[in-house]
Amino acid sequence: MFRPFHMKNASRMKLISKFQLFLLCVTLSFGSCSDHVQSSIPDFPVSLQLNLTSTYPTFRNSYNKSLTFIKGVSVTDRVGFGGILVYSGFDGTYYAFDMACPYEIKSTVRVYPNDIGQAVCEKCGSVFDIGYGIGNPSAGPAKEALKRYKISLSGDILYILH
Known part of the structure; x- marks a missing residue:
């Protein structure tokens, strides 16, 4: 069966457009995950506002x-x-972490900050570097970093979200 040349091109263009749309979707899905670091800590709602002038000066x-x-x-x-x-x-930037130890993975087993830019698990003794906002383990059995949350500062209000 003979098809006019423009019909072949129209079909080809539809196929190319579908393929380009597919590639765009795949690219966007991978791109959106690049900022999110997988964590063993389950996702729970996070929404906290701190007034740095009146409540936490x-x-x-x-x-x-x-x-x-x-x-x-x-x-x-x-x-x-x-x-x-x-x-x-140490750099004057605010950071937020989930207090649950990523080695213990229990909501009741927490890390607490010390005076030298670290957080220490009360049960397993894992030590996490938090001074520059990374939360990586530096000692103990933990191999995974602390779960981080997004922070934004608007005027005197510090917002912590997930």
Whole structure:
């Protein structure tokens, strides 16, 4: 059967367009995962707002200081799986981690900050470097970094989200 030349091109263009759409979808799905680091810690809601002027004035512009939240301050707060550790790093940047140890993977087994930019698991003794916001293990049985949460600062309010 004879098809006009333009019909062949139209079919070919539809096929190419579908293939390009498929490639775009695959690229976007892989690209969106590149910023997300897999964690053994289950995903739980995280939503916390800290007023650095009225409620936490000593935390603002300080280095090597931390705040921990096992329960929310208000009824709308969500503090992840094991609680939230908010840390003002050596570089003056704020960081947030889930307090659950990635080796123990229990909401009741937590890491707590020390005075030298580390968080230490109360059960297994794993030590995590948090001073520059990475959360990588530096000692103990843990091989996985602490689960990190996104932080944004708008005026005097520090937002922690997941």
